[in-house]
Amino acid sequence: MISICLLFTNCKKDISDKKVKNNTEQQKLKDYIDFQYDEVIAFANINPMDYYDGDFNKELDIKKFKDTISVKLNSAQIKELNDILSGRKNKNTDSAMQVADCFYPRHSILFLNQNKIVNHIVVCFECNQVKGSKPTKASMENYQNFFNSLGLKMFDNPIEHSTYYDSIQQVHRNKIRQL
Secondary structure, three states, X not given: OHHHHHHXXXXXXXXXXXXXXXXXXXXXXXXXXXXXXXXXXXEEXXXXXXXXXXXXXXXXXXXXXXXXXXXXXXXXXXXXXXXXHHOOOOOOOOXXXXXXXXXXXXXXXXXXXXXXXXXEEEEEOOOOEEEEOOOOOOOHHHHHHHHHHOOOXXXXXXXXXXXXXXXXXXXXXXXXXXX
């Protein structure tokens, strides 16, 4: 009887040690945002072909982003983003995602310093691919949850995406005309 009690006590200790170790490992992850920036913008683009020239890994020109719905991130959102990109909030790392070869990224995050892009991340939810200035430790689910939390809904189907964002733009155009 005593040995059984000791066994359960030791198991509890092992579980709590593992939790502490996991929390410590999470805290040791290096920050993704280790560069100077003065503004972070997340946006959903209706037609990525407007600025896509075949190479998302080279420097992007912010002036080419014409038809977007954007959100300027506040400090809490930037902290959350850094935790996601650094791997501290990674979800479903073990799940397998099917990856296609299309890469028409409709969601992006730009880090700007004096109106110049210093880092970028572009996400295609249709093919489950991410490209950017440097690799991240975020999962597709992390990206989906983050963009949705900003009100930048994502769709697996480009027609649904375009219809949704076209309707938002039309509402904005109508408001401007009424002024």
